[in-house]
Amino acid sequence: MxxxxxxxxxxxxxxxxxxxxxxxxxxxxxxxxxxxxxxxxxxxxxxxxxxxxxxxxxxxxxxxxxxxxxxxxxxxxxxxxxxxxxxxxxxxxxxxxxxxxxxxxxxxxxxxxxxxxxxxxxxxxxxxxxxxxxxxxxxxxxxxxxxxxxxxxxxxxxxxxxxxxxxxxxxxxxxxxxxxxxxxPALVPFTFGEGRFADLAGISVPVAARARGPAFEEALLFTHRGLSGPAMLQASSYWREGEELSVALAPGTDWAAALRAARRASPKQALKTFLASRLPAALASHLSAELDLAGPLATLSEPRIAALARTLSDWRLRPTGTEGYRTAExxxxxxxxxxxxxxxxxxxxxxxxxxxxxxxxxxxxxxxxxxxxxxxxxxxxxxxxxxx
CATH class of the missing domain: 3.50.50.60 (FAD/NAD(P)-binding domain)
Known part of the structure; x- marks a missing residue:
């Protein structure tokens, strides 16, 4: 023919x-x-x-x-x-x-x-x-x-x-x-070992996520295997094995100013309660345990406020990998x-x-x-x- x-x-x-x-x-x-x-x-x-x-x-x-x-x-x-x-x-x-x-x-x-x-x-x-x-x-x-x-x-x-x-x-x-x-694989979810985010599966939050490329201000979705959602899929195209991701929670928030204002207004309020006013309750509990945030706002020193604000605006996460071509778009x-x-x-x-x-x-x-x-x-x- x-x-x-x-x-x-x-x-x-x-x-x-x-x-x-x-x-x-x-x-x-x-x-x-x-x-x-x-x-x-x-x-x-x-x-x-x-x-x-x-x-x-x-x-x-x-x-x-x-x-x-x-x-x-x-x-x-x-x-x-x-x-x-x-x-x-x-x-x-x-x-x-x-x-x-x-x-x-x-x-x-x-x-x-x-x-x-x-x-x-x-x-x-x-x-x-x-x-x-x-x-x-x-x-x-x-x-x-x-x-x-x-x-x-x-x-x-x-x-x-x-x-x-x-x-x-x-x-x-x-x-x-x-x-x-x-x-x-690109535009693909990230995986993490040991069911790190299994307790948060199904929760979606707005973030600004970045690998080695630009920051993408979209939603992050926690899964039983790791992290998905538009922000993570976008970052995956720039990520390489062994590298960290940078995730800003509640992008646009001045976390240091918010923590100081809450400390003045409600010094007895628990740190976890403060986070739950800005983030989903389950994520607030997860972060409180991961970052050891016990105690009331009154106990926060200026150096600790600065350190916590950096973490919330630049949460560093190291995936074990991605879900591969099976789910890559x-x-x-x-x-x-x-x-x-x-x-x-x-x-x-x-x-x-x-x-x-x-x-x-x-x-x-x-x-x-x-x-x-x-x-x-x-x-x-x-x-x-x-x-x-």
């Missing part, structure tokens, strides 16, 4: 590229349903983009690489497409846009656009081998070997293997001599951007070979940024396919 454009991966990036690209593309995927990560995203409502999308919200060995694609196809562009399909949506927080009804609306949009472009989506088709016969790219499946003039790889990373993640894109890159940066790292053209996503050394979406070393923050990268990188590739 000889075709012009073959796309590997019927996820967000692959389907979107099929809808924007030249007519008649063939999309292959080993899964039995398309766009499964789209379907489960956002609690079933799909956080399909973020109005605050900007290059600074993406991690990459080359922080400039994503600029061209993101500028050429923006969050407003995708929102306009959503509206043209009459999909009701809402802004939740921090520029995050969700479907009002279901993530299936976005899946149906992608399939409708691909159908309109004359693309064929072929599911339940395992890909065994990818190569080049000197004239065309070759892809061997269970049924046949397909030859294509252009090959687009949009098979994602390693995150959430139960949804079918395989790391195929990295093997294709290796087959054609393209470098791949270190890959690791995305894969950090991927196809080295030095090997790709930023305006087209085409491999510099292999004309006609393109990589888009999560498999590329461009990883966004939580909140719709990674879907926007899927749309933007797919659009850049589709323009190049039209021009070739």
């Amino acid at each position: 000889d075709i012009d454009t073959l796309i590997l991966g019927a996820g967000a990036a692959g389907l979107f590229c099929a809808g924007l690209g030249p007519p008649g593309a063939l999309v292959l995927d080993h899964a039995n349903r398309p766009a499964e990560k789209v379907r489960i995203s956002g609690g079933g409502r799909c956080n399909f983009t973020n109005l605050h999308t900007r290059p600074e919200a993406f991690l990459s060995a080359n922080p400039h690489f994503a600029k061209s694609a993101l500028a050429s196809y923006t969050a407003q562009d995708f929102l306009a497409l959503v509206q043209s399909h009459r999909i009701p949506w809402h802004e939740k927080t921090l520029g995050q846009l969700f479907c009002d009804r279901s993530s299936k609306d976005i899946v149906n949009l992608l399939l409708a656009e691909a159908t309109r472009a004359g693309a064929e989506v072929r599911l339940s088709t395992p890909i065994h081998e990818v190569g080049h016969d000197g004239a065309r790219f070759t892809v061997a499946t269970d049924r046949e070997t397909i030859r294509a003039r252009r090959l687009v790889v949009a098979t994602g990373g390693k995150s959430i293997p139960r949804m079918g993640a395989t790391g195929l894109a990295y093997r294709v890159a290796a087959r054609f001599g393209l470098p791949v940066t270190e890959t690791r 995305v894969t950090l790292g991927g196809i080295d951007t030095t090997a790709l053209h930023s305006k087209t996503m085409e491999a510099k050394a292999v004309p006609g070979l393109f990589f888009i979406g999560e498999c590329v070393d461009v990883t966004g923050w939580l909140g719709g940024y990674n879907f926007q990268w899927a749309w933007s990188s797919a659009a850049a590739c589709a323009r190049a396919l039209h021009d070739a």
